[in-house]
Amino acid sequence: MIANLVGRIYAFLLGLLIRWGLPRPVFDFGAMIVAGFVVAIFIALVVLYLIWMERKVSAHIQQRFGPMWTGWHGWLQTIADAVKLLMKEDLTPTNVDKAVFLTAPFVVFVPSIMAYLVIPFSATWIVRDLNIGILYIFAITTLVVIAILMGGWSSNNKYSLLGGMRTAAQIISYEVPLVLSILGVVMLSGTLSMNGIVQAQGKWPWQWYWLPQILGFLIYVTAATAEVNRTPFDLPEGESELVAGFNTEYSGMKFAMFFLAEFANMFLVAAIATTLFLGGWQPFTGLLGFICFMIKSMAVVWLLMVFRWTYPRLRVDQLMDFGWKILVPLSFVNLFATSLIMVLRK
Amino acid sequence: METAVLDRLHTEEFLVNMGPQHPATHGVLRLILKMDGEQVISVTPDIGFLHRNFEKICENRTYPQIMPYTDRLDYVAAMTNNWAYARTVEALMKVEVPKRAEYLRVIFGELQRIASHLVFWGCMGGDTGAVSPFLYGLRERERILDLFEMTCGARLTVNYYRIGGVSKDLPAGFHEKAKAFVKYFKPKLKEYAELLSGNVIFQKRMKGIGNLSQNAALALAVSGPVLRGSGIRWDLRKDEPYSVYPELQFEVPVGERGDAWDRYLVRFKEMEQSLQIVEQALDQIPPGDLLAKIPKVLRPPKGEVYVRTECPRGELGFYLVSDGSTKPYRIKCRSSCFVHVSALPEMLDHKGHLIADAVVTLGSIDIVLGEVDR
Amino acid sequence: MWPYISGIIKGFWSLLVGMKITVPYLGRRAITIQYPKQKMEMFEAFRGRLALARDRETNKEKCTGCQLCAKACPSACITVTQRKDEEGKRRSEVFEIGMSLCCYCGLCVEACPEDAIVWVRDYEYSVYDRKQLLVDKPTLEAIWRNSLSQFKKEEFNEKVA
């Protein structure tokens, strides 16, 4: 329905502008920019909702109310906070590496927005269905580490530096099991395209890849938690030891950017999990498929939130131990078992 | 990396100022950490940010007037501070406290112990990164504070004990409420053992961290759960029994290795024991007077006395010198937290602990800066 | 090999147990209250705010200005002077409490032989100006009278219920 509408508008505009003499590549480029904006706005909305959700989940786990006053059950609270952060004085501490310090909060947002471009929100709701979608996503998301490292390094603060270094070590080591864990899915589906993987999974929950790839799914969730720096792997910002880690010196809107990026990334890994393991928009298409997709993603996000409010945090060396000594071997086992079964089946 | 490259790489130790404003220092404590990357080489505690010279204030107050100031020493366990001070003056004056008052003291002292350990338990969760236990711990503590409030009117700075007894009798409905708490809290303890103590991450974070050997524990005169965590079975309530503790059944839990995990477990088990004591004391409490017969204006005889009392954090000792007037000539408050902070370098220096371990160790000795700085 | 595998399984299990405890809380009621909308009922013994009581029947001052409260006060925040009223009885002339110094220990209330200085269960007493923290006699009596009307309301509510 909506997709239809979008398609019609697209066709109409295409016809109109071409008739007016606009070259086709320019039009395509413009359409891409518009799509990018739509995605960015979508991310912003999702992130606002997620922050509210995190507050509510944490509050209810702790038998509190959470925000209650701004809007119905405080659903406008995040916007109020964002406005407050916008109005705050934009502090730049002395002796920071200014250029790096100022760009880091924006760099952190770029990868997550870029990665959203290949997420199939519904059967046809995808900005670009790249044939190497997964590869693209994992290439892009790793760039977050650069932003965090930038923030940690440029702040000229020992806590920030430690936090930034921790992130680098953490993301690099968890990238390995993360990619290995999805290799099983790729092998089963035989494609790297995100939409292709969703289509390769059947219509119903028992056909989705979480069942044959249960170990892969668990590894993915664990490694993804580490990727987005959330408890029990939130070492870069472990508040009890590093104050606020890499964003200790950030305040106002710059802090808000880091904060929002964290949630954008969290939704991203949840969306990937949904696409790869939980059947994406299946079993519906169109708007219903989109709703399906969102519900599944939110469930994964909810799981990450419950993790955060239940578990203590690992120590740096234990984190590395866990990554290399447990997750990597397990993902190899998963990979091996998958290929073995596939060979035997043939 | 090859060693040759490592040699060429220029590295140096650096200092990290942990505190006075830091989420994990439990107040205004400053730890100067000498670090090699993430590793802690040595730690130098810097205290005194909350110093108000309690001892000098006391020299200008009459004996009963000092009681509210003891609330503010260890503000997480005000009841037992009151008790320690009251015991000191009573020892100097040789006052016999009525039985009912002693039972009331035990009930509130032990409830306070549970409340204090709950704060410790929650903070330990917070220090290791789990926030929910902190809220759960405080939730249970609120119920205990309710009991305090309905009896003496305040939750934190209770000022409940008096020299020679206690200030108020139990209000109507206290027994039922306290019993209800005991009944409610027992299954909760099991839940908490599963939530935090059973958690594999938490155990990994706590075990083998901040070891304090038996010899070092004695030489540094640590006390309370820190001493017992090091495996020394010494509890003033058992070994130098005061009040009505001889009439009550309870055990003294001890640790084995003296690491943060043992100190944690000792405190956790102490909560169970304290609950037992409260249960027994509630059943056995006799009717009677609340205050011993003491003169209106207190003039303790000339002399001096050193009395120590088992508080949740360790032994709180008061050295009291009296010159026979209405005001003490000198009071020295020997706070357990002060001693425990001084033992921090012994637990952390040159053991290859990481900065996260420093936080855990600091949390496991459970200090309150009001008592460290006095 | 086996300890390694069993370690993983046990660790995983302990994490599930943790979730089993926190997740059910999501469905339970919050135990906190929405403060300015909802208010706490304080206990009878609550040490909220100091007030100066009068005799309920005759509405005469109870305070005799004996200064026992001032002497009992550890932070010396009570100032009392004595006068004689028309009937020749001892009354207080000045009665001031510096609430910024007060530590709410209640020793003055215990010391008072006439039960003139009392606790009121009010707990909302923040002020905008530091000067307002020096509470004089009329204000202390007004606090007491206010608390009386509050009591009456509560009693009335009880009767209705």
Next chain:
Amino acid sequence: MTKEDILARLKNQFAGTFEVQDIPPGTETTVKLSPGKAREIAEYLRDDSYLRFEVPLCASGVDYPPENKIEVVYHLFSLAHRHYITLKYYANRANPVVPSMTPVWAGFNWHEREIFDLLGVKFEGHPDLRRILLPEDWLAVYPLRKDFAYETYVPMPPK
């Protein structure tokens, strides 16, 4: 060991270098040391298998302006034998220097620093005699001395 046993044992070894004080209510053995042999007596108290005072409970300083002395009091406890002893020695108020007990009992480290900070007693042989509680820019007045007046403290002017 009872009070008498402890004293007898000490007298055996160090007769004449200390005197026994009887202070009400008299729950503890109190011994006044002369600074000369203090360290040896301390080491004996710690190491002797019958005494074994291994726990340094508390160290405090008391100012006595009329007698022109500052008393440094050490409370010791033996976990092995469950007995107590109190050691004292007197320092001259004008120039209070006493031997430190920290080399014998490491636990006295911070207590002695506190006495140094608040009473101005200098401990000879203390490994790390620094300020501990008072701010670094505090003037050389000692708050726990009896002649310390509140007036010497100048608070920040109100804004």
